[in-house]
Amino acid sequence: MSEELSRWYRGRMVFGPFPPFEAEEAEILEREIGASLPAAYRRFLEAAGGSHLEYAIDIPAGEPDSETLGFNELYRLGRGEDGDYGYGTLLGEYRGGSSGWLAAEVPLDGLLPIARNGGGDTLFLDLSPAAHGHVHAFVHGLPGWAGPRGQGLLTKIADSFDAYLDNLLIDPDMAELTWGDVAGDDPAAPWRRTVEAWLDTGLPGWRDEPWANDRPRLPG
Template sequence: MSQEPSRWYRGRLVGGPFRTFDPGECTALERELGLPLPPAYRSFLAAAGGERLDYSVRLPACEPEPIQSFDNLYQLGRDDAGEYGWGTLLGEYRRSRDGWLAENVPLTGLLPIARNGGSDVLYLDLNPPTHGQLHAFVHAIDWPGYLGDHVFTKVADDFDAYLDNLFIDPDTAEDVWADVAGSDPSDPWRRTVEEWLDKELPAWRAEAWATPLI
């Protein structure tokens, strides 16, 4: 497993740790799915993978909460215990076949690939007519100002389009910066965060939470 803290992929910062891409695991996943992975997503797994994608996407169907994030990425292959456990693509696929969601959402041909802290899930569509599309299931929150009903909605035409549509939510930017603001300016991770913010939010240094810079 690579100790790199991050990698850039198609202009997006992917957080580690990173496992070595194993074509055999990819074949095993496709064999159980009975469907091939789309080239765009397979290329992402081969070049980056990783466990974090700290970006947001706008989903109009989720008003009044259109800004959603699926920042925890599922991993190809086995976990550290040598199992297809939580957080692995094959393990999450197997678990998705049972339970409440499978009874209420048509999950045939859908591979869960990411989630967020609220257990909302991002799916990759492997069905031939819509091969490569991404969809999301977002849970309702029974509280004023939040999503009143569960939503299952299309997110993007393919994984590359999904990456292109991502952006940094200001609240996420503030939280990530707070984690490194007190570190030495020469710290490699702090410099990576600054590069990330400079690229995605060019005016971030003028924000109250960004000052004073050390």
């Protein structure tokens, strides 16, 4: 397991830890799902298949009433740290989806779950021949007092995993929370410098925001 804090891929910062890519595990997964992994997603796994991708995307894409949501918890190729295909692994999530709550909400035939967020919203790759590699998102419905989306929604958000990455953005609320966790650290601390690089690239002008300037800084 690599101890790198982050890696860059297509201009997006992927956070570790980074399990090694094992071609044998990709073959095991492909045999069970009965389809090949989309090329763009496999390239991502080979180069930067880390644990978190702290970005968001508009859902439904291009709609005036879209919401900005992220799917930051990436599922892992191969076995988990406990040595099993369990929670948080691609194969474990694929196996569990057919018998879990998700099956009651989403027609899972031909879909491979690849990421989730803390609210249980899930990101999928389409493995069907006609739409191989398309990226879909399932988001839960909200109670009436919380917003206009009363029912769960499954929607396509990108034609490929590369296109999905290219459309990601840093949500300003997440930026504020993340910076608040490191603002008081030593300016030379590796994690703080990592967060600064993430913000500098994905949210230009963030240093001028009030939340970036209202916390005491350690001398640099």
